[in-house]
Amino acid sequence: MRILVLGGDGYLGWPTALHLSDCGHEVAVADNYARRGYDHEMGVESLVPIEPMQVRLDAWREVSGKSIKSYYGDLVDGEFTMAMVADYRPDAIVHFAEQRAAPYSMIDRQHAVYTQQNNVIGNLNVLFAIQQVDPEIHLVKLGTMGEYGTPNIDIEEGWLEVTHNGRTDRMLYPKKPGSFYHLSKVHDSHNIEFACRIWGLRATDLNQGVVYGQETPQTSLDTRLATRFDYDAIFGTVLNRFVIQAVLGHPLTVYGTGGQTRGVIDIRDTVECIRLAAENPADRGEFRVFNQMTERYSVGEIAKIVANNYEGPVEIEYLDNPRVEQGEHYYNVKHTGLLELGLQPHLLSNTLIESLFRVADKHKDRVDVAAMRPTVNWREAASPLR
């Protein structure tokens, strides 16, 4: 298949492009390198050094003998998006290219507005490009488990059968997201479902949980193929952060009681889920939703797993939660769709955590310690940046 990976320079987009290429697909990546720009804005860098796109592509050609095409541009520019889709003519578009950090979207008005404009308009431009270039193209869109929030009922895969006053309908599952970023994903989901309904597009919305890990079989073939590894309080995700904190001998920063529970997934499963979704497309007119997570843990449990697996002493610090989220809640998620397509999950294991400790230890001198502490508070309209 010909697959266009939007956001192909990112933490997940780059290893996905390599995995798809390794599996024999024709792959192109597109990016505007906004993520590298947020690093400059925040004054931090990926813990693991990452190469410019051209070096990455040359290294992949050298190592695998396979070429990946690259487009440089901003999805918010509708003409660029349309021209790229018309030029590449993919069978599937995998869409990772959004501002993805909840804390970044909660810094102040400008960051909230940027996040929603970038994400919602970029996604709309992708929908229009598919409709105009070829409605057969399958859109595989990265959503998030955080779209649902933590409702006091079971979470289904995207849809809910509702009986109200004696009548029944199949409705999009009601959403209760926890940041302006997570809200942008809800808006995207509604726009995609609408496009499937009116234009007969085919789309898969992957509501992914928090990703952990840094290496995939392809990225570990050569240091030039490494993907980014964020640890700062804005872009770093919880398990990755805890691993680095343990290695530095810093306390693990659990927000609130640590009772908040999330779905999680290994980066090696992320790339495989994308392959499975792309190779098994949704039907024309179908808005298909999968909950892309393999296990659930509370934040407190994640901290204990990391602490118990580290060779040295680890302290856990319970901070006032800078976010507004439920500390204790019901959480029961259906996530069978990808398993039915053949996913064989890598569950959180000692081996994985050991490999993460190794990666963190190798690069620990690159850590900007001040960037570890949370600076963005959900209750304030504008928290000062460091």
Ligand code: NAD
């Ligand atoms: P990332 O920030 O590392 O990668 C996103 C990439 O998209 C970046 O390279 C960025 O430059 C690019 N991009 C952003 N806006 C763009 C635009 N307008 N035009 C072109 N390129 C643009 O993020 P990631 O961690 O790889 O996440 C990828 C996707 O997966 C996101 O949509 C995110 O919401 C979703 N997701 C991530 C996680 C996680 O834990 N990392 C979990 C669930 C869902």
Ligand code: USQ
């Ligand atoms: N948390 C801590 N301590 C920390 C960092 C985080 O206790 O040092 C807690 C947060 O309060 C939250 C949980 O850990 O309850 C997860 O936080 P996170 O920063 O790891 O993840 P989140 O903000 O939810 O966002 C990440 C990705 C985002 C993706 C989302 C999946 O950045 O792109 O959409 O995970 S999900 O959480 O399922 O919505």
